Amino acid sequence: MFNTRIRVPESAAAGEAVEIRAMIMHPMDNGFTYSTQGTLIPVNIITDFTCRYLGEVVVQVRLEPGISANPIFTFSLRASESGPVEFEWIDQNGDVTTASAELAVT
Amino acid sequence: MRALAVLLLLAAPALAEEPVSGYDFLLPETQALQDDDFANPGLLWVDRGAAIWAAEGCADCHGAAEESMRGVGAHYPVWSEAHGRILTLDQQIDLCRTERLGLEPLPRGAEEMTALDAYVMHQSRGLPVAVALDHPELAAASARGEDYYRTPRGQLDLSCANCHVENAGRRLRGEVLSQGQANGFPIYRQLWQDIGSLDRMIRWCHESVRAAPPADDDPVWTDLELYLRARGNGLTVETPAVRR
Numbered sequence: 001m002f003n004t005r006i007r008v009p010e011s012a013a014a015g016e017a018v019e020i021r022a023m024i025m026h027p028m029d030n031g032f033t034y035s036t037q038g039t040l041i042p043v044n045i046i047t048d049f050t051c052r053y054l055g056e057v058v059v060q061v062r063l064e065p066g067i068s069a070n071p072i073f074t075f076s077l078r079a080s081e082s083g084p085v086e087f088e089w090i091d092q093n094g095d096v097t098t099a100s101a102e103l104a105v106t
Numbered sequence: 107m108r109a110l111a112v113l114l115l116l117a118a119p120a121l122a123e124e125p126v127s128g129y130d131f132l133l134p135e136t137q138a139l140q141d142d143d144f145a146n147p148g149l150l151w152v153d154r155g156a157a158i159w160a161a162e163g164c165a166d167c168h169g170a171a172e173e174s175m176r177g178v179g180a181h182y183p184v185w186s187e188a189h190g191r192i193l194t195l196d197q198q199i200d201l202c203r204t205e206r207l208g209l210e211p212l213p214r215g216a217e218e219m220t221a222l223d224a225y226v227m228h229q230s231r232g233l234p235v236a237v238a239l240d241h242p243e244l245a246a247a248s249a250r251g252e253d254y255y256r257t258p259r260g261q262l263d264l265s266c267a268n269c270h271v272e273n274a275g276r277r278l279r280g281e282v283l284s285q286g287q288a289n290g291f292p293i294y295r296q297l298w299q300d301i302g303s304l305d306r307m308i309r310w311c312h313e314s315v316r317a318a319p320p321a322d323d324d325p326v327w328t329d330l331e332l333y334l335r336a337r338g339n340g341l342t343v344e345t346p347a348v349r350r
Contacts, residue, residue: 005149070299
């Protein structure tokens, strides 16, 4: 599990597009850099990011080594019903990090 | 006001004595990243520090850091009568952990320490840096720190002051030299894509002038930190600041 920061508005009007933000603390080592001791730092990246709203996938991203450290995703979501917004990050070793928040639709 | 200060610096480096935050030397995009209360990557470590604060039992004595630690970081380093020496914030945190919580001291440069430091300093964000040199030892240490700061060293034979006092506001190739103020530390540095303590930055500066940093247990580290923090008295605490 890595440290994450997510921002989901507490409430939204039905049909409103709300801004969702999600960030994860991760070095995203691209495999081309060297440590201060001169050894190559192997590739170490998050490979998948998924956001689900009401259990349905709304955003899915495959990450590559060119993406910088601590990747942040910002996107719009159209609110329809009250329910959970769930985030999932998977790293190259298959380790899963999750976070979720409730969105109340009025 | 800030833009004016930068203009003055560019026009007349002699006025560089007035402290100016590193923030004012940044591009607007980088300033925006620091000002964003969600996307500022340094906040990831502030969050981490909050988790450690809760897990290690800091709250048993100090309660909610939002109240008990408000303004505390802005005064460090301080003279400790009980310990008979100057304590930086990191050293104070380590003493709390070892003496009161019975934990093992953290190795130098440990990410946990930087996270705790960032969390505590973050509680002072927006307050002015107010390091008081109100003890003879503090004044003496600050003078030693300043002496180190102004002594040329390394293969390039440069002192800290050569860049950060005499040429602050001027360009070093593509970059604008800042005054090297410490009011935003620990910082999220874009070059590192990572958090960095003042310690890490000073090491990096040594490397840049091709000098060997002082030994880990050299008391000049504390002197230098004291001098650097006191030098920025009156600036606003920005932790976690974003820097290039």
